Amino acid sequence: MSQVEALPGREVEIAELTRHRVLVSWAAQAGLKHTVIDHAEGSYLYTPDGRRILDFSSGLICVNVGHNHPKVVEAIRRQAGRVTYVTPNFATDVRAQLADALSRVSPRGALVKTLFTSGGAEANENAIKIARLYTGRHKVLASYRSYHGATLGAMTLSGDQRRLAVEPGISGVVHFFTPYPYRSPFGVPPEQETEAALKHLEDVLLYEGPENVAAIFLEPVIGSGGLIVPPDGYLRGVREVCTRHGILMVLDEVMTGFGRTGRWFAAEHWDVVPDMITFAKGVTSGYVPLGGVMMSQPIARYFDEHVFWGGLTYSGHPLACAAGLANLEVYEEQGLVERAARMEVAMREKLGRLAERHPVVGDVRGKGMFWGIELVADRKTREPWVPWNTKGPGRMKELLGQLAARDVYVYGRWNLLYVAPPLTASEAELDEGVSGIDSALAAVA
Known part of the structure; x- marks a missing residue:
């Protein structure tokens, strides 16, 4: 195994083993960096050294009842x-x-x-x-x-x-x-x-x-x-x-x-x-x-x-x-289906405020707790922030990196962010996620 920078615990060892032995989906493997997850609960993922990451897309839009439901x-x-x-x-x-x-x-x-x-x-x-x-x-x-x-x-x-x-x-x-x-x-x-x-x-x-x-x-x-x-x-x-x-x-x-x-x-x-x-x-x-x-x-x-x-x-x-x-x-x-319906208004209002603050936000749309933020280079022409089918990660990689630096995980590709928190997510967790997106957009725009 090649020498790597020392990090707490076994994170580097696990990340390196992953890099050498696991073929990861939808990616050229060279240069990939892996965040190691030790455990998860509710709306959060935790690394071995205790870092807490808000899962604001329910993984790949699947963890509807939250992580580790008893x-x-x-x-x-x-x-x-x-x-x-x-x-x-x-x-x-x-x-x-x-x-x-x-x-x-x-x-x-x-x-x-x-x-x-x-x-x-x-x-x-x-x-x-x-x-x-x-x-x-x-x-x-x-x-x-x-x-x-x-x-x-x-x-x-x-x-x-x-x-x-x-x-x-x-x-x-x-x-x-x-x-x-x-x-x-x-x-x-x-x-x-x-x-x-x-x-x-x-x-x-x-x-x-x-x-x-x-x-x-x-x-x-x-x-x-x-x-x-x-x-x-x-x-x-x-x-x-x-x-x-x-x-x-x-x-x-x-x-x-x-x-x-x-x-x-x-x-x-x-x-x-x-x-x-x-x-x-x-x-x-x-x-x-x-x-x-x-x-x-x-x-x-x-x-x-x-x-x-x-x-x-x-x-x-x-x-x-x-x-x-x-x-x-x-x-x-827990009435989660009904709760998702009720939360639609809050999701629209919270994400809508991003459009008011950031000209790069062209459209906010969704239903229940399934929302997309479409990013544009120009609101008038609706030119996509990243053209559809662009080869390579482009500017979205920078935005997702800014979100990761704020301990918020959001699924994104090309000019779309997909906001789909667990149906159990609290108002405070929704605010935390939206605040992270707000800050990340400011950093890249």
Whole structure:
């Protein structure tokens, strides 16, 4: 091991071992610096030497109930003492009970069966497969700027430019534009965005042939591609288009599900019932990897008589399902979904003050406790602070460094900061995070 600067305890040793032995996601490895985390609780991460870092993005927008919640930790411990693994062909109480609970909280209770996976990418891979098997059609449509995971099919599905490095991917995926009121891809004012977006979708279907399309995949609120909230009427319009053409509507609620936007699922804001929902992250608050595909009754019935050609070793892993079941109980017992809805006003006001203070803040948008801050070089022209798809970290690296120096972690890429604290975060913790962003913006602007 190479010589390194001495630091307290074992932090340097762990960081160096990580650098030499671990391939880290989405990064060229040379020059990476790793902050070592020893433990976490509530809204905070702690380093071995006692430094406290506010987790203002819930990790990767997943730790909804906060870190180290005793009920979820105890459920994992208790399950580990009973059974840690059985083949998915056996039944376990925690898997059955979690699937039942998911059906109950699904939009209108209309999604009746769940295929469990290990995460969101696998969920979207299997949703593609289910859609093709059920409809007998091959093509799937997905939005530009969307992100659906890092496996090959999920990457192809993603409209995010991260897919470009691994193309060609799977066949049959077609991308289209979805609403973005702040910088319309259709060149129309915000009040015309829904109509223009639906017209564009119909045009794409005309050229692709709707009879060839198995499913349309959408994030109800676009996540890492810009945290874009659709205008009213859009998702309901897509639902109508899908129904009219016999196309399945699949909503990727990996980021938005489980209270993040102030509803169990973001689709409920617009009273939309999709044919499938893919989920992960908030189902266990990231404590144990778990994802899945929830499906409507017609799809579930189809597989009563037709083989589902798929399977996963860890489908419905007992430890993960125990964590998920306890996690859902925490949401209900602490009223976290309702709390996220109530906190929307406070989030809008607190983040809105940043726009008043910093000309670099072009737009602040979100729902519940899921918010984006879009940074611009010029408010009048809306020129992005960092151009979309810029190679390398650019100016965002400096801003995130300033936040880290203030012991605030915020997920950011290109010209977007993603503010998504745990649903348990206090007003004081929200103020602490916003103050850190305020100070960091002042330092870089």
